Amino acid sequence: MLLRLAERVGYVERSTRNYFNMNALITWLDDRTGLKKLMHEALYENIPGGSRWRYVWGSTLIFTFSVQMITGVFLAMAYAPSTTTAWESVYHIQHHMQFGWLVRGLHHFSAQAMTVLLALHLMQVIIDGAYRAPREVNFWLGLILMQIVLGLGLTGYLLPWDQKGFYATQVSTEIMGAAPVIGPQSQIVAQGGPQYGHHTLTRFFTMHVMVLPALMIAFLVLHIAVFRRHGITVPDPDRAPNATFWPDQVLKDAVACLAILSTVLALTIWKGAELSAPADPSEPFSAARPEWYFLFLFQFLRFEWVEHVTKGPAFGAIYAPGALMALVVAMPIIGRWRAGHVFNVCAIFALMLGIAGLTGLALYNDSRDPDFLASVNEAHRDGERIRELAERPAGIPIEGAISLMRSDPKTQGPRIFARNCAPCHRFDGHDGTGREIVKIVKKGDGTEERIVEKPTATDLGNFGSPEWIKAIITDFKGTFAALENVKDKDNPNAVAESSKHFLEGEMASWSTSHAQRWRVKENEPALSDLVAFLYSQGQRPGAAGMPDEASKRGRQIFETGKLPVGDFESNCLDCHSLQPIGEDKLLGEVGAGPSLTNYAGDRWLREFLQNPGHEKFYGSSNAMPAFGERLTEKELDLLVRWMVGNND
Template sequence: MKWLEDRTGLNGLFDKFTDEPVEGGAKWSYVFGSALVFVFIMQIVSGVILATCYSPSTTDAWGSVYYIQHKTFSGWFVRGMHNVGSSAMIVLAVLHMAQTLIFGAYRKPRELNWISGVFMLFIILGFGLTGYLLPWDQKGYWATQVATSIMGLVPVIGEFVKGVIQGGNDYGNLTLTRFYSFHVFFLPAGLMAFLSIHIYLFRRHGVTPHWKPDELELKKKTQPFWPDQVFKDVVVSVIVFISMVIVVWYMNGAELQSPADPSSNYIARPEWYFLFLFQLLKYFEGELEVVGAIIIPSIVASLIIALPFIFRSRSRSPLKRLPVMGSFGACLAGVIFLTIMSSISDSGNERIIKQKEESEKLAHVAIKLAALGIPPQGGMAVFQNDPMYSGEQLFRQHCIICHSFEGAGGNSAPDLTAYNSKPWLIGFMQDPNAPKYYGRTKINVMPEYDLEKEDLSNLVEFLLAQAEPDKEIDPVLKETGEMILEENECYICHTYDGYGGDTAPVLDNFASDKWLRSMIEDPGQKEFFGKFNNMPAYKDKLSKQEMDNLVYFLQSLRKKSY
């Protein structure tokens, strides 16, 4: 130890940093600044660890955060602490500010302490804003859109500033690389610079003690910063740390919503500490938007910065500085009011509650599917891992332009509600040319059969047995089926088991995966609708995977019991 001390003089440095007289003695009310430094250090450390796994690109961001959250040891906890840390910093910063105001620590000659502190508050908000875009999930994507759109509202330079911040004309890779750079380089550098100034100025001017004791008493009660004040700071840091751990534990870490989907109509809500600004926007409509979005917040921010010059009372006692106390109280009340209004209006809105539930469900699905590996196209592509989900999307995208489905969709092709299910087929046999079936198509050659109830049921059973080519067909059913085909002259047009005509769809493997795939690929083939066909071929429009997913979805309609 002596060896090290002789060479570095670390003890001397330590003494120099900590040997500071605290006039009037150490106080619990002075702890907030140190607690902020403590949380900031925790944020740096957890941020560095998160950065070892995070990838700032639109295709990888969500996946890498998913990986941190679900695949690394304790990653969820580290991310949770980082997330809660941002809230802790805001809370502590407001408490620190309140303490400064009550004790009058902003007064001459400490104006610059105040101003540097206010800048740090803005930087902390900047950390929050840039931070929650990074996972590239629904919440980050949509809530940040609101913030950057507001930037665009600034007269004259708005669009330019917005382009610089978000990296171009729209959200994309450059938005993430930039926000990441702001979050891990610009803002930390700025915060550290202001923090150095802030602490230097604080050491220069010392604490602003309680207003009651007089000068003499304060001098008499002076205590050293180390260890008297440090001990109190450490105790509070322990409390802050434990509270953060408890919150992270209870909330299972930070949430990760489903991947950013530019086509969704997600209801954007920012982090709780921005809700008051968000709520403010609601009161200004149309052209006045800029008032709520920019003018009011800018005026308030300027007033906060200029506060030491506006309120010049020299007294330490808050009772003798009622105007500043009143203004602070009014501001705080305003923020709390707006925040409460925002959450009340959301919690009373059924549409929002429903959408919240849906997005939670979707997030759950996305995370489950991500375990299968995220396709290189990015987070949204996890849904391709789910044939049912992806199949329905494809179906809605490609098929219901013409086909009707569950009361919606087009009306120039058969209704695919419960497609190929027993009731669908029975209905079809009874009246193939009804509007629900071929009625709206070119196909008009399928006769209506007036079958006995039992025959009809057997025929449909027989046809449906074709859909499961892996299963051995019951020989009795096969015989009955073939007999019905024979008796009703189905073979004139349809082929079955190598025998029959070729002007109607083949019945071998009818409604099986293979049959459906082949039909969708090219419905104009002779095996299907031939010259009666009106449906486009999807051979080159869908990838193999997409085709599989679409078929999977169609088969689910047959298998679902209606």
């Protein structure tokens, strides 16, 4: 219809075969806009010596920037910059919105691709001497663009407001604060306050989506305009016939872009853009590292001599990189002389080699640092756990996802254990969070050695489980063997008295003297019944649904001490007391051995931790500190719930 209309008013010439006449429309448009000339200039730029793969870098950068613009605009439509919504909205994008993972993945990995391409483009320009007169200004424009891209990477890293981005970006703003003269002020301005908060996000977001992209586009226009003015730098104009940008070079550029896009897509699909647990300023995050392309700076700042130059990070993070940047800026001037150009090429290779070396060193150091690896594991665990919590029917509370983490026994329990229990106990050999307890010993030759500290109390990895109860009954001494590591104050070779109470106490000798009975085959079911009874008393979530019959039979044995082969010499109730679930009467008497009412269950453990020296627990033979005063009520609650397996 439009075509007919156009024909009628005479804008489109009626062709003999009466189909759309493209040329006429273009002529019409060209008369009014100068389109043809513009297209011609854009597409038919002369390339002396023909199209080449080495010219693709600039175009790939424009391509990746376009990908960032497109995906960025869409992501911004779903992102909410505030401390209680940033992580939450990114989570929603990643896990709930259609193709959110794909758009975020493209944005995340294209950003990294852009940094790599930037380095390649810079090297290409320097090797080809494309910075020489009259192209110096354009070289400097390119360097400004490079700063903008790095700025985009830095500001974007914080926006998900996860532990990783939060702690890594904090290092950057602290560095800013270490700058001379106006450092502290500029840090406060950048953060929107003395500490990170809502305004840190609104400021970083505005920088990331408005200020820096606007600057980027402005400088990109200048960069391309000046590039077109001087034309491409051709090292060898006679190697092939001349060609034009369209279609020869465009095809090579497009293929290069396709390769980059495929890589980015592959990373998105196989690896995915990570979202670690929500940022928590009160929770140290030892796995914090900057994005990999800033790792070289991170590593540089770890050398002691770097820190000593200016008594702070200013040298390593500002002066030294600034001086190197100044060298790159000066390259067009140095490159006026032949030797100067050679120097520049050597310098850029040395610089890239240095960056690669420092990055490699940082990765190598991290790969053999058990504390870092444990932190990374913990970060992954937290990242998975927050997903479980956020997917519960109640969803994410308005206070933010961090409140889910802070009130989660499975997350907080191990940390409370590590701080309070791990100095003596272990949890499956570690401190609860997956870290070994070690001490670093300096050896004579100056090297350090990590020595795993011996526990001085039982490993509680399976505390309260049927296996634990069975071990206490059948191998009490073995279960508490770690107590042997507590030495007498006056005699370092002798076991402390407090430990002997356990290791040579009544329960230990009962366990030893009855060991033979448990080896009799006929007694095996009796043992498992007894264990089932005691385990059921703890009312742990794990005991729900276990057969009642076994624990009923177990109770008989507990009360009477009768076994199929050889009865108990002394019964459990001779020393222990127990008030069975749902009954009013206490079996046995409180006193000699620990109370077994709700043994290893929520109530038992809570009361025990508050005061293990209470007469109903260890009484006078207790050597464990009381945690009633040391832990807050909430900490005690989280620790106990985690230890009894009640994580919901």
